[in-house]
Amino acid sequence: MTGFILRRLGESLLAIWGVVTIVFFVTRILGDPAALLLPIGASDADIQALRAQLGLDQPMLVQYGQFLLNAVQGDFGVSFQHGRDAMQVVLERLPATAQLALTAIAMGLVIGTVAGSIAALKRGKAIELVVMAVALLGQATPVFWLGIMLILFFAVNLGWLPTGGYGTLAHLVLPAFTLAVFVSASIARLLRSSMLEILKEDYIRTAKAKGLLRHTVFFWHVARNALIPVVTMTAILTGELLGGSVVTETVFSWPGIGRLIIQAIEAKDFPVIQAGITLIAAIFVLINFLVDLLYGVLDPRIRANR
């Protein structure tokens, strides 16, 4: 087990290093920040002076080495737009993104698990068809369009909820639900098929034959085993939402990391782009690492194999 943890830890660190490297070189292609930071008509001498000050006149590899050295200490430089430490600017947005992502995941998990279980247990009934049709539609709907449609209906027409912004619980409802629709659709479909597989297993027949109560069989034998793929899916979705709700955050003017990074890309604010993407990647890698550990708890067979 220790060997496994150490190996996974090594792989995780390697992945983060790779992300940092890719982001460094891609941002260099974005353009010359020195030319953007100065007003139009600035002299060449001014541009050169600023480049020297930002360290942009150094050879690429020297810049990269320096960048890595600073990044390890969490120092991604000063944001060009905000004039403050870039990582700090990103971290200030983390609570908003985390609040949205975790609410959406929680809502999606509840809806998806209930819907998926119903679909599996009521196989062949009308309700299964309805649940699966809704789930399919949910998966085919782009979140940004769903968001706009919900704004149109609940904010513009009915006036029940704000069209966008951040602060109160009312602001959270629409963006969280928008993301939750996608999450629950994926989870419901996955849980249904994984439950149908398990219901066919011999140990379920054994459990029923030895006279266990129906809900004992369901919770201890079916649900527990069917949850393993759901855990993986939840981890992937959490990672995606923490960094990927870019479009939803834009639609609802939600002041999260995704929107911050988009604005930083538009403004060519290198330090913020680098700090933001590195943070998101680190969170994603950490979640996956934890999930791998969780498997062992859920499935003793995996634990034994290590």
Add this chain to the structure above:
Amino acid sequence: MTHFLKDLSRSRAGLFGFVLLVVIVALALLAPLLDLPDPTRGDLRARLAGPTWQGLFSPGAHPLGTDEVGRDILSRLIHGSRMTLMVASTAVVLGGIVGTVLGILAGYKGGFIDRLLMRLVDIQLAIPLMLLALLVVAALGPSIRNVVLVLALTSWIRYARIIRAQVLSLREREFVQSARAIGASTARIMFLHILPNVLTPALVVGTLELARVIIMDAALSFLGLGVQPPTPSWGRMLADGRVYLSSAWWTVTFPGLAIVLTVLSVNLFGDWLRDYFDPKTRSAK
């Protein structure tokens, strides 16, 4: 082929998806032949006209309404589908070729190449695809070619992982072992013996990827980083129509519905295709 169609006609969802997809593709291909208003020419007297079915077949009718400069939405949707389908399918095929080749190489050769590839996959998976796409398009500039490249970049991993897993088991099969025993070269084994056997899973991955890539393409255009105006694109229509949300619901509703229907048809057909080619579920039927 007959078996294929027979099986398809037995699955209601698969058939629905297939027919819908054929209709969408046909409309896109035939768009220039249809008598549609010019999708790029506005009519300022008919700005933001609501959808109406009156005089449907008379010239100047706008069954789905017009946008903020009076362009016919139906015509823009159909012409926009050409771009969406072209960009998405090119990206999926390109990603498929790269992913399949790398998957076969990693799976068959193993060792260093395999480890390198898997680490590369890990790294790319750690960056949310949307952010990666945004960053790369911003760096290279928004053009059709760059959007295709970026979408292919987000797609190759899924092929590579699945093909690699397939190859790992194919490698141990007798026909590969005997090919090796009679002295076939590695390249020959990979192309003549392994490749034909992974085309089916590649096709299934490709169909499901197409759905994901269509949504992503729309999202990129929505954020202004996709195909540039005046070429109509669904994502851009959504973004432009958003401003008139409270007064002209049709400007955002119909482009979104077009995306949903297209993705739904591809997903339904892809799900059926996966079951059709999966011997485990097929024999159970």
